[in-house]
Structures are given as structure tokens and as C-alpha cells.
Amino acid sequence: MIIVTGVTGQLGSRIVDRLLDRVPADEVGVSVRDTGAAADLTARGVRVRHGDFADPSSLAAAFEGAAQVLVVSTSRTGADAVADHAAAIGAARVAGARRILYTSHQAAAADSAFAPMPDHAATERHLAAAGVAFTALRNGFYASTIPHLLGRALETGELVAPADGPVSWTVHDDLAEATAILLADEGRFDGPTPPLTAPDALDLADVAAIVSDLTGRTVRRVVVDDAEWTDAMIAHGMPVEQARLLLGMFRAARAGEFATTGPELEKVLQRPATPVRALLAGISAG
Numbered sequence: 001m002i003i004v005t006g007v008t009g010q011l012g013s014r015i016v017d018r019l020l021d022r023v024p025a026d027e028v029g030v031s032v033r034d035t036g037a038a039a040d041l042t043a044r045g046v047r048v049r050h051g052d053f054a055d056p057s058s059l060a061a062a063f064e065g066a067a068q069v070l071v072v073s074t075s076r077t078g079a080d081a082v083a084d085h086a087a088a089i090g091a092a093r094v095a096g097a098r099r100i101l102y103t104s105h106q107a108a109a110a111d112s113a114f115a116p117m118p119d120h121a122a123t124e125r126h127l128a129a130a131g132v133a134f135t136a137l138r139n140g141f142y143a144s145t146i147p148h149l150l151g152r153a154l155e156t157g158e159l160v161a162p163a164d165g166p167v168s169w170t171v172h173d174d175l176a177e178a179t180a181i182l183l184a185d186e187g188r189f190d191g192p193t194p195p196l197t198a199p200d201a202l203d204l205a206d207v208a209a210i211v212s213d214l215t216g217r218t219v220r221r222v223v224v225d226d227a228e229w230t231d232a233m234i235a236h237g238m239p240v241e242q243a244r245l246l247l248g249m250f251r252a253a254r255a256g257e258f259a260t261t262g263p264e265l266e267k268v269l270q271r272p273a274t275p276v277r278a279l280l281a282g283i284s285a286g
């Protein structure tokens with residue numbers, strides 16, 4: 001049985017959808033914190049069991065009979081995130097899974113300026129030490145972040161943010177479909193994958209130029225000082241920790257941490273990845 005976690009989220013829900021195109025429902029199980037939130041999957045014949053990474057004892061039943069377990073990373077950061085992922089990896093091993101897959105990141109690195117990246121690197125070390133075959137999916141940066149970075153740019157004509165750099169923007173749909181393909185075609189990648197990204201890395205000036213082109217209205221990229229931006233975010237109600245985390249994303253981007261892209265995602269999909277322009281066309285159309 002293939003066990004998938006995180007299926008109530010943006011990525012995991014799409015993964016299980018695409019997986020059900022390829023694998024009979026009675027060979028798919030999901031581990032969710034709230035089984036009621038996966039009632040649609042129960043109706044489709046998927047085994048739905050309660051499993052919470054923060055309560056490792058719940059995972060034995062959730063992962064029972066697993067041949068493969070896909071661990072979707074949680075949104076916590078630091079030691080909490082690594083503890084979540086280590087608990088899931090440990091439970092997958094105890095359940096007898098022959099392969100563990102994990103949603104890592106293209107920029108996973110212990111010395112990254114962006115806090116989730118060391119967490120991914122630490123999780124990959126747990127995977128390597130688990131004594132079970134694993135695939136760390138080195139996913140591109142979610143393109144769904146772009147609308148948040150645009151903020152009110154379409155209204156004001158200014159995309160205001162700290163200095164950035166090129167980013168491997170990749171859409172959830174493409175990552176989910178590729179993950180489903182790799183689950184159904186077990187063992188195609190062993191260990192950390194090459195970057196699973198769209199082919200182009202774009203910075204915010206590129207994004208502003210595409211939006212300008214699509215809308216016919218100039219959106220100017222305005223670079224603001226790190227401290228000025230952080231203070232403004234906090235003044236607008238963003239918690240201090242979150243503002244610092246986001247600033248780390250800009251610092252990592254301008255250090256080129258997210259600039260690496262590769263052809264593997266498109267090879268797995270056997271089609272072009274979704275370009276940022278297509279995402280922006282949707283946003284610009286309102």
C-alpha cells in the first residue's frame with residue numbers, strides 16, 4: 001500500500017488525486033490529523049486513518065501495511081519541524097515500508113539563510129540514517145508565493161520588497177503530478193532527486209515585467225531596505241518571527257540559493273512545466 005500524508009493540504013490533496021489516476025484506490029492509504037477532512041477520499045475507496053506526526057504513537061496504525069510512505073513536510077520550522085519529520089520517518093521504518101519519500105526543497109542546505117532549508121537538510125539526514133531506501137523530492141519554490149509577494153502591486157504600480165534574486169518558481173499541480181508518477185513508478189530516483197523545478201528562475205523584476213506586459217500597466221520593482229521592510233511588515237500586524245523568516249527568504253534568494261533549476265521535472269511529467277507567466281495571467285485577469 002502507498003501511504004500519503006498531508007492530503008488535506010494544497011500539495012498532498014493534488015498528489016493523492018493524481019495518484020488515484022494511476023493506482024487502484026484500495027492500494028492507497030492516507031494519514032490525516034482529522035479523518036473527517038478526508039471524507040471524500042473514504043468515499044473514493046481510499047483507506048483513511050488518523051495520524052499526527054506530533055503524536056508518533058498514532059502513526060503505527062496510520063502507516064500499517066505500507067510499502068511506500070510519502071511524508072509531506074509540515075509547516076512548522078526548526079526543531080519542531082525536524083521532530084515531526086523524524087517521527088514520520090521512524091514510523092514508516094517500523095511499519096516496514098521499503099521506500100520513504102519526503103517533500104524536500106531544491107535549496108535544502110544546512111547553512112541556508114531561509115529557515116525551512118536547514119530543516120529539510122536535517123530531515124534528509126534522518127532519511128539517510130533510517131536504513132530504508134528513500135527519495136528526497138527536491139521540489140522547486142512554490143509559485144503560489146508570488147501573489148503574496150506582489151501584494152497590492154497591481155493597484156499601486158509598485159512591487160515593493162527587499163532585494164531578491166532568481167527563484168525556481170514551480171506550481172503545486174506540476175509537483176503533485178510528478179510526485180504521483182514517482183510513487184507509481186517506484187524507485188526511479190534514489191536519495192535526493194535533482195531539482196524538480198520549472199525551467200526558468202525569475203526574480204521580482206522579471207515578475208514585475210511580466211505583469212506589466214500582461215496588464216498593459218507598468219508595475220515598477222521597488223527595492224527597499226531590509227530593516228525598513230521588516231518594520232513595515234510588523235507595523236501592518238505581521239508577527240516578528242514571521243517577518244524575520246520572510247526576510248530570510250529574500251536574503252537566500254539574493255545569495256542565489258533558489259536559482260538552480262533542472263530538466264528533471266519536465267522529464268518526469270513528459271510535458272512542459274507551467275510557466276510563471278501562465279500563473280500571472282490568471283492573477284492579472286483577476
Ligand SMILES: NC(=O)c1ccc[n+]([C@@H]2O[C@H](COP(=O)([O-])OP(=O)(O)OC[C@H]3O[C@@H](n4cnc5c(N)ncnc54)[C@H](OP(=O)(O)O)[C@@H]3O)[C@@H](O)[C@H]2O)c1
Binds near residue numbers: 008051
Ligand atoms: N517548495 C516550497 O517552496 C514550499 C513552500 C512552502 C511550504 N513548503 C512545504 O511543503 C509542505 C506542503 O505544502 P502545502 O502547500 O500542501 O502546505 P499546506 O497546504 O499547509 O499542507 C500542509 C499539510 O501538512 C499537514 N500537517 C501539518 N502538521 C501535521 C502533523 N503534525 N502531522 C501530520 N500532518 C500534518 C496538514 O494537515 P492539517 O490539515 O491537519 O493541518 C496539511 O495536510 C508545507 O507543509 C511545507 O513544509 C514548501
